[in-house]
Amino acid sequence: MTAYFIQAFIYLLAAVIAVPLAKRCGLGSVLGYLIAGVVIGPVTGLVGQETSTIQHFAEFGVVMMLFLIGMEIDPKTLWAMRVRLLGLGGLQVTLTAAAGMAGAWWLGLQWQTALAVGLIFALSSTAIVLQTLDEKGLSKTEGGRNTFSVLLFQDIAVIPMLALIPLLALPGLKGNSSSGSIQDAGLSLVAGLPGWAHALVVVGAVAAVIVGGYYLSRPLFRYVVKSGLREVFTATALMLVIGIAALMSVVNLSPALGAFLAGVVLANSEFRHELEANIEPFKGLLLGLFFITVGAGINFEVLLAEWGTIVSLGAAVIAVKALILFALAKMFGIHSSNGWLFTLGLAQAGEFGFVLLTYSVQSDVIPLEISQILSLVVALSMFLTPLLFIIYDRIVLPRYQRTKNDDRDADTIDEQAPVIVAGVGRFGQIVCRLLRANSVPIVVLDHEFEQIENVRRINIKSFFGDASRPDLLEKAGIEQARLLIVAIDDRDRAVAMVKHVKKFFPGVWVLARAFDRGHRYQLLEAGADNVMSETYHSALELGGYALTAMGVHPMRAKQMTWAFVENERAHDAELFEAWKEIEEGINFSPRYGELFMKLEEALSTSMQGDWEAPKPEDVPVWTPPGED
Structure with a gap:
């Protein structure tokens, strides 16, 4: 038990130190988590073999993230984005997989292995990209919406990819994999079933998520809410997401896709905001833990031995994906800075690449020694993703803002x-x-x-x-x-x-x-x-409404806001003169602080003053809240 406490403390300490520093330097939280993982893993050796196990647990943060995203999108919105989802996403996966396969085949790999490599590099990092878009407020932009469409299609595409990989098994690798298949590793409801039965089970699982989410979730949450215990509601929210992920896993579907579907079903639920508030903290912690494990899992021995190959392949993956994405952006009319956001945001490999890579080794498609190099290439491309967003922020976006505004000739007035x-x-x-x-x-x-x-x-x-x-x-x-x-x-x-x-x-x-x-x-x-x-007068207006909502007469609330304004005016000149001292280089002006406190005291006194109740004929009829 002591060892678990120490390991948990190391992971949390690394995050607490590295992430604020990275944010302060403008690097973003994702890169901070990755750097923290590198420091406690390969650099200092404070964490070890447990990293891969923790990573599988931390991947649940991606599931929670897609559940929350699903709750932001109702079915009508999902239908409206079908062109971007199928057209743009489908072309991106197909063209990138074909390019990756061609490159791997050119390097001498068999076509089965080359195809698996192409599928691995066709995927991008849902966790890093969506987290970064959300942090930077880019999710609602044209580039952000198209990026999300492609990421969602990629998550859906993982399902047929997992079904295809066992069919690519190489006879020469039989018995060389170090572990069994995914079905051997855990419970599966579809293992050994014929194709038609497998399809029926999958359809039934998806239908259970949709029907259960729509008809059963509301009575369940109403029952839980009646208990009056917030922790039970939190437990119910976690139970819902974990249960859906487990159901999808036992029928060999993507847990993230199932969670997204459940989120869409619950998008119009009256419990939506409460669910978001309860799941958000868990999602953030698990995603941070996932990024740390990616950094901590880098094998420096293989990296040092094959650094030239790994760096070259990493640069090639980013460059080729960027070229394909840029061409698709032009084809689908994603212009200017949005096109570059789409291109740079999706140019990396993703966390599902690790899943496909592990499955490919287990299914005798990719040799173990090649998988170690490919794993580092995936990790390197993910590690560079925050830097691609920095390039977008500091180079691309300012250039297009200048092009759009400053380089345009002013109108003739x-x-x-x-x-x-x-x-x-x-x-x-x-x-x-x-x-x-x-x-x-x-x-x-x-x-x-x-x-x-x-x-x-x-x-x-x-x-x-x-x-x-x-x-x-x-x-x-x-x-x-x-x-x-x-x-x-x-x-x-x-x-x-x-x-x-x-x-x-x-x-x-x-x-x-x-x-x-x-x-x-x-x-x-x-x-x-x-x-x-x-915001001054709008805040005053809202403050007056707040007083009225708490039982203060509307006319009295108006008098209080007027008293607030008069009190500010009475002390404004003194505060202005004291502020000048700060602007002249004094870090803290005691006089300004004293004056501000004096203003607050005077304000409190004026609020408590007597007032004459208005005559009934002078004001509208008003009933205090709660008495109507």
């Missing part, structure tokens, strides 16, 4: 107006609509072409161009303008624009949008006449 609006995102559009509704002439500038197209659709005259450029401001009529509204998303450019306008056109009244208190003070210091924090 042929109109001038007394009001110039810089920036028409979610904030600026509301300002523009209000001004237009009151027949106030405006000139709109924005350097995001999509935003310009959006406001043109609602008949607001707008021009593409960087509003912080002095020449464009002059063409828009800043010299004669009465008002400049600064609503751009870039903090530094907003401050620079205000400084320029107030220096050369001091008669122009400048209204600016701020992100937070510090940015507001920067804009005021630059000379803005009025500054409004973008």
Whole structure:
């Protein structure tokens, strides 16, 4: 028992140290887990032979991840993505498998072994790619959606691949594998069955997941919820996922695919969000453990002996897959940065490659010595995946942003107006609509072409161009303008624009949008006449609703929000002066902290003040919550 505690402590300590460091350096959590595994495995030898056993357990994190993804996709959405799922995914698997087979055959392997190698490298890493897309907020982009479609098809394709591999057995390898088949290793409901019976069992298992998930899960969860014990609900959620994975395994289907299917069935369940909240922590820990075991499982002896071959094959796998993916992106109309996200995101081999590789050895298709090299190639390509995403973030994406915006010639501004609006995102559009509704002439500038197209659709005259450029401001009529509204998303450019306008056109009244208190003070210091924090009034409004929901009279809630605003105004000038000390290089200004605490005390006092109840005829009839 002591040994298990020590091993668990080592794995957790490695993750706690490496992952935050990797995130701080901009490398992402996945690469942090991989580095942690390399350090505690091949480098220091703190973990050993148990790594492969733990890896099989940690692969359950992939199952949980696909279950959660399934709950985000209802059947209508799944049907809508059928073209990308079958067309794009099917072509990717077929073309990559063919290229891998051709390369392996060219290197002298028999066609059966070459085909198995092609199938192994046709798959990508579901765990790493989806985790990274989610971390970087790229899951909802065009490139992210197409990447998910291909990964889902690959998970489905694992099923026929597992069925095909035993048919490729080489007579010369019979008896050389070190372990039995998968069916020998555990329980199987389809071992030895004829083909028609096997098919019936598989269909029955899938039907059980769909029907059981739709009709039986709700009564089960209602029964559990009535107990009032959160831990029992958590146990039920885990039982559901584990049970589905076990059912899929005993009929030789992918547990991940079964979990995804169950998630889709439960996508519209009233218990969906509670299930997500209970399973998410387990999924994150198991995925992290899986990545650590990939790093810890690298065999440095084989790597050092065959490093040239392994590195060359790893680079070849990534390059060939990237070429095929890039061509498919062009064919299916995945343009610009989304095409590169699709290409770089799927250019590696994946965790299911280890499964197929092990099965190929057990089925006498791939010799053991070749499998050791291929295993390292798979691991190396997975290890390089976070670096491919870094290339996308730091090289590809900025280039396309420049191409889309900065390299595009600014529009010819042929109109001038007394009001110039810089920036028409979610904030600026509301300002523009209000001004237009009151027949106030405006000139709109924005350097995001999509935003310009959006406001043109609602008949607001707008021009593409960087509003912080002095020449464009002059063409828009800043010299004669009465008002400049600064609503751009870039903090530094907003401050620079205000400084320029107030220096050369001091008669122009400048209204600016701020992100937070510090940015507001920067804009005021630059000379803005009025500054409004973008979330200030919406937060006040919501706070008033919260007070009303807790039983405070609506008019009293309004008075409290007004008192909040007045209290802020009363201390704003003092806080501004104290903030200047911080900006001048003082790490912490005691005066600012004292003033802020003074503001909080004054706010608390004003909230407790007496007020006169409004006359019934002055306010709408209101019933406190819970009394209706």
